[in-house]
Amino acid sequence: MSELYHVSASPHVRSKVSTDKIMLCVVISLLPATVFGIYNFGVSALILTLLSIASCVLSEFLYTKLMHQKTTVKDYSAVVTGLLLALNLPATVSWWIPVLGGVFAILVCKMVFGGLGRNIMNPALGARCFLLISFTGQMTSFSSEKYAAIDAYSGATPLAYIKNGGTEYDLMSMFTGRTLGTIGETSAIALLIGAAFLLAMGVISIQIPAAYLLNFVLFLILFSGHGLDLPYLAAEVCGGGLLLGAFFMATDYVTSPITPRGRLVFGIILGLLTGIFRIYGGSAEGVSYAIIFTNLLVPLIERFTIPAAFGKSSEKKKKKGDA
Amino acid sequence: MNKYTERLYNGVIKENPTFVLLLGMCPTLATTTSASNGVGMGLSTAVVLILSNFLISLLRKIIPDGVRMPAFIVIVASFVTMVQFLLQGYVPALYDSLGIYIPLIVVNCIILGRAESYASKNPVLLSVFDGIGMGLGFTIALTAIGAVREILGAGTLFGFRILPDSYTPIAIFIMAPGAFFVLAVLTAVMNQVKINTAKKSGRSVQILDCSEMGCASCSNSACGGRVFSIGESEKNNYTEMEGKA
Structure with missing residues (x-):
């Protein structure tokens, strides 16, 4: 054995978890929803998903090449962005919409801020909102030959149907996902399977989705005018992009707080905003805007929720006593 | 380069009010929904800027230092009122589309900035050329932003369709966020060009x-x-x- 002491700079203990492993976990967890989306909406959903992923990966690759930076494509984050973007699109949009969205997500929402870890909002949602504002017609028209026979749902998502005062919603089909919506949002059960996988792997923590969903439900009970109407609440939770947003997009590492208390605050603000947008807003959906807006508040939330360092809390009390 | 052309170069390139000084952002972002609106806003501001620089420079030894700001504002406001009536009388379409932003030229920080930092300290002719340079720089910048936004957001330029009918306009570019995107990208391009030319020379x-x-x-x-x-x-x-x- 060597007599020498090995001296090195910290950190001395390294986790085996790396960005690409986490991103791969997210991709795996999104597969049930993706597969169901493709089953539900047909080949066009598959093509849109592939286009979106290809567009994101290619934009990131070309950007890093052109800017003479180290290429970051291998960390799968662009794949996750592309997949999430595709899951947020209706299956009927033109082929160039996911391509344009992918370019926007990577270039404008991510790379110009300095790449992964420095983006101020979730790239996939930023791109979705960009597309939603630019091509409102295509982005909000849902149709599928499968469901044309069901009168109540033709051309309207369950959420829009409820917003317009409809009361005869089929909770079972909303839970399994045999209904209209964007590619990845329809099936609550597929999303929950993926979310359970992420929670079990320790990739995401329960604080943000729990605070988000609970506060959203609380808001609906208090302000929706329906009161404690369980079928209505279940329909609001399962319908639209709420589950997709709460488990897969609000929990994005880069754009959510790292402090435990901050995560609760983050989730509560999300629930509040989503409730306000859904009930008082013009559109039936409000998850995307709620998440990207709250993303912008994250630095502020973190600043106010920094946990006291070990041994510091007594000093604080002393100071208060002195004052 | 004599000092008059130097003023023009300064206003258009070196200290371009929009892309370099980032002054007057309110009209820049709000009125550039189309190229013609950009030209209209730029030229209206340029006219006010030239005239106010002229008058302020003329009066620079008479205006007491303590009340120079109110004096500048009165001068600028008078010219703005004239421009407003002229626009309303002769180009009512432009007047309607610019709306509140015409009276707001009074508080445009380019005009007050040039009055304070240049016209109140320099001779009349130089101040006029400074106004022309800055006004021209502002007009070119606004036209450029307006043109990009109009092409992407409507597929037209100065009202003429230049992209094929199959092009779906990206509507966000003629809304508020588009103004920020285009301004940021054009400023970045301008900076890169400046760095490159400086390195070359x-x-x-x-x-x-x-x-x-x-x-x-x-x-x-x-x-x-x-x-x-x-x-x-x-x-x-x-x-x-x-x-x-």
Whole structure:
């Protein structure tokens, strides 16, 4: 054995978890929803998903090449962005919409801020909102030959149907996902399977989705005018992009707080905003805007929720006593 | 370059009010929904700027220092009122589309900025040329932003369709967020062009640490230390400090 002491700079203990492993976990967890989306909406959903992923990966690759930076494509984050973007699109949009969205997500929402870890909002949602504002017609028209026979749902998502005062919603089909919506949002059960996988792997923590969903439900009970109407609440939770947003997009590492208390605050603000947008807003959906807006508040939330360092809390009390 | 053409060059390129000084952002972002609106807003502001520079420079020895701001405002407001009536009388379409932003020229910070920093200290003819340069720079910038936004957001330029009918307009570009996107990209392009020409002519490009403690202590690590200044001298003392970030 060597007599020498090995001296090195910290950190001395390294986790085996790396960005690409986490991103791969997210991709795996999104597969049930993706597969169901493709089953539900047909080949066009598959093509849109592939286009979106290809567009994101290619934009990131070309950007890093052109800017003479180290290429970051291998960390799968662009794949996750592309997949999430595709899951947020209706299956009927033109082929160039996911391509344009992918370019926007990577270039404008991510790379110009300095790449992964420095983006101020979730790239996939930023791109979705960009597309939603630019091509409102295509982005909000849902149709599928499968469901044309069901009168109540033709051309309207369950959420829009409820917003317009409809009361005869089929909770079972909303839970399994045999209904209209964007590619990845329809099936609550597929999303929950993926979310359970992420929670079990320790990739995401329960604080943000729990605070988000609970506060959203609380808001609906208090302000929706329906009161404690369980079928209505279940329909609001399962319908639209709420589950997709709460488990897969609000929990994005880069754009959510790292402090435990901050995560609760983050989730509560999300629930509040989503409730306000859904009930008082013009559109039936409000998850995307709620998440990207709250993303912008994250630095502020973190600043106010920094946990006291070990041994510091007594000093604080002393100071208060002195004052 | 004599000092009159130097004023023009200064206004259009070196200290372009929009892309370099980032002044007058309110009309820049709000009125550039189309190229013709950009030209209209730019020219209206330019006219007011030239006239107010002229008058303020003329009165610079009479206006007492303590009340110079109210005096400048009165002068600018008078010219703005004239421009407003002229627009309303002769180009009512432009008047309607610019709306509240015409009276707001009174508080345009380019005009007050030039009055304060140039016209109140320099002779009349130079001040007029400064106004022409700055006004021209503002007009060109607004037209450029308006043109990009109109092409992307409506597929037209000055009202003429230039992209094929199959092109689906990206509507966000004629809304408020589009103004920010286009302004940011054009400013970045302008900066890159300036850096490249400065490097070619052998002038120094210094990457500045914007915070006192240097880039290491800065919370905005995303900038990568790309805040730069271009030296005046033609000496070959170019220093690349980008690696430091």
